[in-house]
Amino acid sequence: GESVGLHLPTLSVQEGDNSIINCAYSNSASDYFIWYKQESGKGPQFIIDIRSNMDKRQGQRVTVLLNKTVKHLSLQIAATQPGDSAVYFCAEKETSGSRLTFGEGTQLTVNP
């Protein structure tokens, strides 16, 4: 469910390192997952998505991994850059629905 009352967990990495942001989901009926990036003062922006019939999908510098057995989703960012500093949200959608359920978000800080 939504953890809107909690402070966001944080991840701090050095520029050039790879980043891994994790997300646990609870609904085994979810068939579609999205990662969003939210920069300060802006709305969340779509990064990458994956359907439940896949376990890996790659984009430009980003890879999403889905482990349905343990209901775990991860976002890997290669060669992290200062512009990657933002809050990252995972989201899941049920097969029968159209609404997304968002994770708590992770604040990624990239140190130069």
Added chain:
Amino acid sequence: SQTIHQWPATLVQPVGSPLSLECTVEGTSNPNLYWYRQAAGRGLQLLFYSVGIGQISSEVPQNLSASRPQDRQFILSSKKLLLSDSGFYLCAWSVWDSGVYGYTFGSGTRLTVV
């Protein structure tokens, strides 16, 4: 192309004053529409969603209301603002288009109640 417009970008309102935030969508028809609120350093809280004109579902009982007078217009309102209504308000739409699911956010409105 499909776009979502949300305004104003920032708003400072006194306690007890009314509120009206507007969101419009272009390039799609019969979208589902959503209003979220986000406190500083927090996650996304779903306030209202709508599956059609005049159809509003409230997720959290509070000082706010929503209306959908047209297919691609979603309005968030309050008759009397409270200090606790301050936050970042986001509109979003979702739609199935040729078998592809899309869920897009607007740019947000920063509301400060003083």
